[in-house]
Every structure is written in structure tokens, then in C-alpha cells.
Amino acid sequence: MKVIVKIVRYVLQDVYRGKWLIIYGLLFWLMTDLLMRFGGNSSQVFMSLINVILIFIPLISVIFGTIYLYNSREFIEMLLSQPVNRKHLFFGMYIGIVIPLISGFVAGIGIPLLYSGIQSRADIIPLSILLGTGIVLTMIFLAMAFLISLGTEDRAKGLGYAILIWLFFTVIYDGLILILIYLYSEYPLEHATIIMSLLNPIDLGRLLILMQFDIAAMLGYTGAVFQKFFGSLYGVLISGSMMLIWITVPLYSGLRIFLRKDF
């Protein structure tokens, strides 16, 4: 256990000194600030923020994670030639990268929200769900980055997979759902769409946040079904465990590869 903490410390030190993270945080700061200034009322700002978060967090997490892990290969090799347990090293690296990513985004969004003031107390719950979703998405896509870069020897290929995965979950998957809905428009698809959105962490995150706003009412009958599902304890439990599965499955597969990998 002590070794994990030590590894986390050194990875943190290394990541915080890189310029990447500062740019990442500043980007969120800038976008949030601009949205707050020119974005109109608070619920519109939230909507825009949601979209920014749902696109940027997975992109940066998966790409930064993949690149960082490829660049750390020799560092990993060096640590593994020391008396260090592979499992400890794996989790140490993961925690050491996930903390800066999360703190970059929480600070980038949180600080402008603080100085411009949150209009009402009612904003606090959606805001914390927004932050929570961002944190979970960071963890999911970083886990995917670990799986990719450990499973692929070739850097260029690995980076390609990283972009592809991001593209799949942000664009392609939704496109497929739309095609499906269009093709089967004669049938009631409300429950099918719930299941389909559970299978995509980004969609799941989007729905979890949207359900906090009145905007669900605008989605008509589907919105009502969604509201009923995601508003119920049952729905919250299911979406919570889906998120957990989305973190653990890639992370565990990555660990399995890491334990057997040759360096």
C-alpha cells in the first residue's frame, strides 16, 4: 500500500510539471468564463457546459492517458527493475494521472463558477451531478487509455484507437441510435433507447444531467419515460452500476495485460 502512495506522488509530480495539464485547466476556465458572460441564463450556461464537458473530458482523458503511458514506458521499465509489485505500479500510475485530470477540470470549471456566483441554491444539485459525471467520465476514459496503450505496442496505432474510441462514443454511437430510431419509428422504442444509452457512458452521463433540468419535459413521451427511469431509485442504481462497470472492466482488462506484459 505504501508503495502505491509513493508511486502516485512521483507520477503527480511529473504530470503537474508538464504543461499539458495547465492548458487543460485553462481551457475549461476560459470556456466556462465565456459561457457565463455571454451564455444568458444559468440553465442555458449549464446546457452548453454539459456539451463541452461531454466532448472534451473523454477526448483529453483518453488521449492524454494514452500518450502519457507510452511516454512512461521506460519509467515503468525502470520501476519494474526495482523491487516493486506490478499491481501496485499499475494502480499507482492510474491514480497518479487521474487526480491531475480531475483536478484540472474541477478547478477549470469550479473557479469561474465560484467568482461569478451561483444564482440559486437549486443550482447546487445539478452542478454537483455535472462535476460528478465529469469525474466519472475521466476515470472511464483514462481506464480505456490504459487498456489501449498496454494492449498495443505501436504508438501510432494506439493513438489511432484512442481517437477512434472517442469518436465512437461521442458521434458514431449516437448516429447508430438515430438510424435505429428512424428505421423502427413505427415501434415504441423508449425502453430500447434507455438500454442503448446505458451502454454508452457519455450518453448515460448526458441523460443523468439532463434529467436534473426541466428540459426533460421537452423530450415528449420519451422524456417522460426517461424521467421516470432515471428519477427512480432503481434507475439511479442501475446507471450508477453501469458507470462502475465502465470504469472497472477496462481497468481490470488493462491490469491483466500489464501483469503479463514483457518490457
Added chain:
Amino acid sequence: MIEIIQIKKRFGRLTVLDDLNLHIGRGKITGIVGPNGSGKTTLIKSILGLVRPDRGSIIVAGQVLNGDWQYRKMIGYMPQYGKYPENLTVEEIISMVKNLRDEPGNIDRELYDRFELDRERSKKIHTLSGGTRQKLSAVIAFLFDPDLLILDEPTAGLDPRASSALKDKILKEGTEGKTIIITSHIMSELEELCDEIVFILGGKIKFQGSVQNMIESTREFKLERAVASMMERISE
């Protein structure tokens, strides 16, 4: 000290270690030679547990390796290309390794002083030259006074002064009874340092014996010539 029994390792279709058997005696300085791609580094990495052989077993100081990590406490390893987190300083890397090892034993700073690394200690890794990185790797390998030293092309990239300082250190540790494994392409260096030579080719051990033995068996006068003629003979 090290017993390697029938290990086999393939990377894809390429067989890198082919039912290799090797015994490395305690307290000896053993040089591993062989052409590029003959499996030297893979062999070393198997001993370190960085590479997992597909078959066979490796015993280090009586301990059979199976995903263990504690045995590495007695090993100091100097890689062929030492790479470290780019944003950390020399000082931080050394203190990190110390911190990870967390052993009360004595810290050997001799090489650190000989290499005058103190002058570079607050420099970040990405500003260092290849040779300075190599010095850092050497310092780390010797830092914990380990019983087993594994040095993968230790003098490649070092200037003559640093290189001879390192060779002095290797000989000194050798006389103190440390087990040392060196790979190198510089035969004069191995001739100078090693008690025993292991010649590896195509993932198999083709020769093992004293430097003198190797030279005599090929009827040459220098180790370099002897190894070259052995390579010729086997590839024919």
C-alpha cells in the same frame, strides 16, 4: 547464484530464447556476448522479471521466479538506455529510487562522487545528455550495494574518464564477492573485467567458459578475434 532451466521465449513468430540453460556462479563476473538480436537483453530482462518466459524456470539465489518482486531487492540493474520521467530532476530520481527501496542498508555513493553528478543534481532529465543519463543509471544500479549487478552495455555512451571509473567500480565490487553480469560489444572491456564468458547465439548458449578457454578453443590471441571466429564458424 542464477540457474536458468530450459527457458523459451517467443515474440510473435520469432524465437528469441530457445530452450536456454545457463548457470551463473556466485561471486563471478560473467560477460554475455553475442551478435545483435541474439537474445542477450531478453535473457537479462527474464532474470529481472521484466520479460516472462513462455516456458522453463529461473532460480535466483534459491528463489524460483513466478511473478515475485521481493527478490529484486538484491539486484542492481543498469539498462541499456536509461530513461526517466522527463520533468523530474536527477536528485528527485535518486531520492525516488531510495524511497521506493526503503532499505536501511548502506548507500553506496562512490560512483555519484566519481561522476561528479552533484553538479547536475538539480537539472531536469530532459536537459541531460545521453552520457549523463547513463551515469545516472550506473549510480542507481550500484546505490544499494546489491549482491547481484546486471549491467546492460554499461560503458556505451560514456566518456573515457567515466567509463574507466565505472570499470574500476565493477572490478572493485567483483573482488568484494558480488555476482556481476555484463553484456557488451566491446571485447577488450570484457577481457579486462570478466572471469567467465557466455556466448549466446540464436537464443542458445554456444559457449561458456573462462576468457582464456574461449581464446584457446578458437586458436586466436584476442577475445575479439575469438568471438568473431566463433560467430563465423557457427553461421557457416
